Amino acid sequence: MKPIYVLVLLTFLFNSCEKKDCFVDFDPVTVTVKFTHNWDGTPINQNDFDNFKFTTENGELISIELLRYVVSNVTIGQINKKYQLINVGENTGTEIVLNQVPQGNNFVKFRFGFADVDNLDGVYQDLNSSSFNVPMMMGGGYHYMQFDGKYKDINNQNANFNYHTIRAVNMSNPMNLILEDTSFEVEIGAFEFSKNTTIEIKMNVAEWFKNPNLWDLKVLNTVLMPNFNAQKMMNENGKNVFSLGKI
Amino acid sequence: MTKNWVFLSLVFLLMNCSSKEEEIYTPVAYNLEIPSLFAQKLIAPIIPSNNLLTQEGVALGKKLFFEKLLSADGTQSCATCHNPQNAFSDRNQFSKGIDGNQGFRNAMPLFNLAWNFDELFNWDGSEFSLENQAFEPVRNPIEMHETWKNVAEKLQNHPQYPTLFKKAFETSTIDSVLITKAIAQFERTLISGNSKFDRFLRGETSLTPEEENGFNVFMDEARGDCFHCHGSNNNPLWTDNLFHNNGLDKTFTDLGLGAKTGDPKDNGKFKSPSIRNLAFTAPYMHDGRFATLEEVINHYSEGLQFSPTIDPLMKKVSQGGVQLSAKDKAALKAFLLSLSDVEFINNLAFKNP
Numbered sequence: 001m002k003p004i005y006v007l008v009l010l011t012f013l014f015n016s017c018e019k020k021d022c023f024v025d026f027d028p029v030t031v032t033v034k035f036t037h038n039w040d041g042t043p044i045n046q047n048d049f050d051n052f053k054f055t056t057e058n059g060e061l062i063s064i065e066l067l068r069y070v071v072s073n074v075t076i077g078q079i080n081k082k083y084q085l086i087n088v089g090e091n092t093g094t095e096i097v098l099n100q101v102p103q104g105n106n107f108v109k110f111r112f113g114f115a116d117v118d119n120l121d122g123v124y125q126d127l128n129s130s131s132f133n134v135p136m137m138m139g140g141g142y143h144y145m146q147f148d149g150k151y152k153d154i155n156n157q158n159a160n161f162n163y164h165t166i167r168a169v170n171m172s173n174p175m176n177l178i179l180e181d182t183s184f185e186v187e188i189g190a191f192e193f194s195k196n197t198t199i200e201i202k203m204n205v206a207e208w209f210k211n212p213n214l215w216d217l218k219v220l221n222t223v224l225m226p227n228f229n230a231q232k233m234m235n236e237n238g239k240n241v242f243s244l245g246k247i
Numbered sequence: 248m249t250k251n252w253v254f255l256s257l258v259f260l261l262m263n264c265s266s267k268e269e270e271i272y273t274p275v276a277y278n279l280e281i282p283s284l285f286a287q288k289l290i291a292p293i294i295p296s297n298n299l300l301t302q303e304g305v306a307l308g309k310k311l312f313f314e315k316l317l318s319a320d321g322t323q324s325c326a327t328c329h330n331p332q333n334a335f336s337d338r339n340q341f342s343k344g345i346d347g348n349q350g351f352r353n354a355m356p357l358f359n360l361a362w363n364f365d366e367l368f369n370w371d372g373s374e375f376s377l378e379n380q381a382f383e384p385v386r387n388p389i390e391m392h393e394t395w396k397n398v399a400e401k402l403q404n405h406p407q408y409p410t411l412f413k414k415a416f417e418t419s420t421i422d423s424v425l426i427t428k429a430i431a432q433f434e435r436t437l438i439s440g441n442s443k444f445d446r447f448l449r450g451e452t453s454l455t456p457e458e459e460n461g462f463n464v465f466m467d468e469a470r471g472d473c474f475h476c477h478g479s480n481n482n483p484l485w486t487d488n489l490f491h492n493n494g495l496d497k498t499f500t501d502l503g504l505g506a507k508t509g510d511p512k513d514n515g516k517f518k519s520p521s522i523r524n525l526a527f528t529a530p531y532m533h534d535g536r537f538a539t540l541e542e543v544i545n546h547y548s549e550g551l552q553f554s555p556t557i558d559p560l561m562k563k564v565s566q567g568g569v570q571l572s573a574k575d576k577a578a579l580k581a582f583l584l585s586l587s588d589v590e591f592i593n594n595l596a597f598k599n600p
Contacts, residue, residue: 050512050556065559122288122481129290129364133481135466135474146475148559160559222562225468 028100031076032198033110035086035094036245037067040206049089052152056209060151060217062161065089067205069145069165070132072114072183074098076193077106083114085130107190108199112238113144113183119167138226139169139179147208151217161221163208165238168231180228182235186242200245207241208234274301274415277432282440284448284483285362292361292435298378298428300435303415308433310411311426313599316401318345318391325384325430328354331597334524334588335437340535348389351501353535356528358439358591359521363488370517370533372490373507377431382423395423402426439523439591440483447585448480454585461582464575471547471569471579475560476519485523485586490516491558494551494568495532503533505556515556526587540583544576 037044039054044064048054052063068090072083079098086093113119121140122128134141147163170178188201209215213233224230277300279292294300311317312325328342329335335357341349352370360368366376374380384390385398402408402421409419416425444462446452454462464471466479476493478485490504492515499505505514517533531537537546549567551557562569571579591597 125288125290128288128481129362129484131475131478131482131487133474133479135468135479137463137466138468150559157565158553158555160557160561160564162559162562223469223472 026103028102029193030196031079031098031101031106031193032196033074033076033096033098033108034198034200034245035071035096035203036200037088037203037205040204044088044205046089046091052150054206056151056215056217057206057211058209058214058216062149062151062217064147064149064205066146066148068132069147070113070127070142071096072111072118073185074110076101076108078102079106083118083124085127085132101193103194105190105192108188109185110188110201111183111185112242113165113167114142115183116167116179116181119181119183134166134225137174138171139167139177141167144183147205151221154218159217159221161217162224163234164225165234166225166231168228168235169226170228171226178228180232182231184235184239186239188244191247197247199247202243202245203241204243205241208237211237211240213237272414272417274303274417276300277302277305277436279361279436280438282438282445282483284445285359285438285440288481288483289362290364293364293366294361294435295376295378298431300432301415303411304429304432305436307411307415308429308431309597310600311430312433314402316405317385317393317398317426319393319397320345323391325381326599328384328390329357331594331599332527332592334358334439334527334592335597336528338529340530342390344387344390345392346389350389352533353530355518355520356524357434358437358523359484360437361435362484365488367488367518371503371507372518377434378424378427381427381430381434385423395426398426399423437591437597439588441590442523442586442588444582444585445483445588448483455581457578457581458585459582460575461578461580461585464571464579465582470571470575472560472562473522473547473579476558477522484521486519486521488518490518491560492516492554492556493547494553494557494561494564495536495546497552497554499554501534512556515554516558522583523586524588524591525583527592540580541576544571544579547571548576 049064052061055061066089068085068087070083070085074081074084074096076098079101081096081098084093084096119141121136122133127142132143134143144165149161150158151161153159168180168182213236220230279300315321315324317324323345328337330337337354340353341351342354343349355370360377368374368377368380374383385393385395399421408421412421412425413419415429443452447454465473476487476491478487496515499515502514504516505511525540529538531543537543547568548571551561551564551568553564557564
C-alpha cells in the first residue's frame, strides 16, 4: 500500500470514532479508596458503638466506643495522598479520593500510621486540632490509632481498655528514649484502571486481638502507649487486619 | 419665587446626598488577632460566611454583651453571669436569673470559641453555632426572662442602637438575628493565648521545676493522662471540645448530652472545658460541684464513680482513679495554674465600654 493511502486511512479512523470509544482515550481516572470495618465479617457501623456485642478471640466481650486511625502515603501508582484520619464512630475520613490516576496498571498501597520520616511532632494542624498527638516524653509525633472501649473483666464487671498504637518507645531511660517505627505498609496489589473506580479496603477489627498474638484484655488493657512490647505485638497483629474488598 | 425654587432644590439635593452616604456605608473588616501558637498548631477558626467579623459588628456586639436591656427588668446582661474577671464565667455555682431563680449548671467560661470546630456549645452541646447559643439566655425564664420582640423594641427606641446597627449591618431595623450576630462577633474576639505556659512554649520564659513536673504528670499516660481530652503543647486550646462522662456520678440527675440526643449512651456526658484560666473559673465541673482545683485533682485520682457510660479514658475506675502522689498532685496544680492568662481577663477590649 502506498504511504498516502495509509495516511488517509489512519486519518479516517481517528476522525470517525467518538473519543470515549477509542483506544486513544488516555484520560486519567479518579480512584476512591474506601475503608470499611467489620468484626470477622460482620459490618461495624456507628450504631454498633457503645454496645457489648463483639467477642475477642480470647473470649472477652467488648464494646467499641472510639475507633480512629491514620493512614498515610495512600498510593496508587505515582499518585499519593499524604495522610488521612479515619474516624469510624463519626464515619468521617473513610473515603480517600485520588484524582488524575493514569489509566493502566497501578500498584495500590498505604501505610497504617506514620513512618518515622513523616511522624513529625506537631506539624499536622488538623491532627493537632483533633488531639491526636503523642507526648514528647513518649517520642512525640502522632498516634497511629486510638481504639477505646470496655470489656467484661473476670468478675463480669465493665472495665476500660485503651488500645492505642504509636511508635514503640522504651522509656526506661527518659533521657535516652529507644524508639522503633511500628507503623507498617499494606500492599493491596496491582490493578488495571480504565475508568473511575472505588476500591474497598476492609479492616477486620477482631484481628487486632487475634493473630499472631492472642490478646488478653485482662492483662493488656490500659497504659499501652509506653509499653514497648505491647506496641510490638499490636504491630504484628495489625499486619493481618487489612484486606482487599470489593472493586 | 425663583430663589425659593433654587433653595428647595438645594435642600433636596443635600438630603439626597446625606441619605446616599448612609446607604453606602460599608463596615470595616475586623482582623482577628490569632496567637502565633494557634496559627502554627491549629486549623483556621470558624467564622461563618454569613457573619463575617467587622469592626462595627464587634463593637456593637461588645456593647450588647454588657447591655442590661436584654433582660426583662433591665438588671442583667450577658456579662452578669459571664464576668470578664472570671474569664467570662460565674464564681457562683449556679447563676441567678432576674427573678432570683437559680440555674442548674455552672456558667461556662467564654474564650477561644471560634476554635470550637464542631460548633456545639453549652455543657451539653445543645446549641449549634454561637449565633444560636446567644438566642437562649434572653428568653430563658430562669435567666433574662425576656422576649426577643421586647428586646428588639427597646433597642429600636434607644438613642444609639439604630445607628450602630446601621453601621454594622447596613440597616437600622433591629431584630433578634442581628443582635445575636453582633454578640457572636464579639464573642469570637475573646481569645486567650498568652499565659505563662504559652510564653514558655514561645521560648520567652521558663517553668519552675514543679510546673514542669506537673506538665509531665499531665502528659504521662501512666499518671495523669489528661492530654487525651484536654489538649497539649500541640493543641493550645487545652480541650478536645468533645463530650465525655468523666466519672462524677454513679447515677445521673442531669443527663447532659443524653438529654439533647435522647440516646442513653450519651447520658452523663458533658463537654470537656478548656483548662486555661482555671485560676479564674472556679467552681469546676458542669454543676460547679468542686470549689477548688485540689478537689478536681482528687476526683480524677481517687474519686471516680463507675457508670455504664463512663469514658474508657478514665483509668483504674475500680480503684477510684489514677492514684496520684501528693507531690504529683501539687505539681499538676502548679502546671494548671501556669495556663492562667492574666492579660486576657484584664484586656480593656473585652471590658464594659
